Amino acid sequence: QQQVRQSPQSLTVWEGETAILNCSYEDSTFNYFPWYQQFPGEGPALLISIRSVSDKKEDGRFTIFFNKREKKLSLHITDSQPGDSATYFCAASEGNYKPTFGKGTSLVVHP
């Protein structure tokens, strides 16, 4: 049972464009949603996170939009840079305990 779904599986954008990565979940008890960024050959690293009491979280060029009613969230990367090319994992948990990860979105930013 896949509780966290991500789309698209892969995404290609041009430098300067906004990349939009989508995530949805099923378990209504989930209240914490971190996004992790993983470069090839490295472990994932926390990029940005949001709690269900908020509908938006911004950190520089990265913004999470959260819709609790629809159980959906999205990560927007504005002014995309080639260095943003990586795999992005959406995760969901009740608190910080044992998050459930999505299958990831592979992002490629062309210069």
Next chain:
Amino acid sequence: AQTIHQWPVAEIKAVGSPLSLGCTIKGKSSPNLYWYWQATGGTLQQLFYSITVGQVESVVQLNLSASRPKDDQFILSTEKLLLSHSGFYLCAWSRDSDYTFGSGTRLLVI
């Protein structure tokens, strides 16, 4: 500052041979520890988690075992490797915070 160290960085092992991967966390007491497996370009599959020394919970059965001999150490092992064990093994810790992953161990079973 907390640090997480995984060893070895990479391994090439023969089918049927034993395996031991290690993970050490420094600068954090009583962390929750996790082992994840990731196929090339694939999703993160949680294998084991441990809340305290000597206690390990299995999440999936992959002919692997884990142990936590010390508060800051987490070991993943098997006596007989399978081809399907190839992949990227990640250790992670959390304690009242987000997950912090190690740099991983790349395993190729031939």
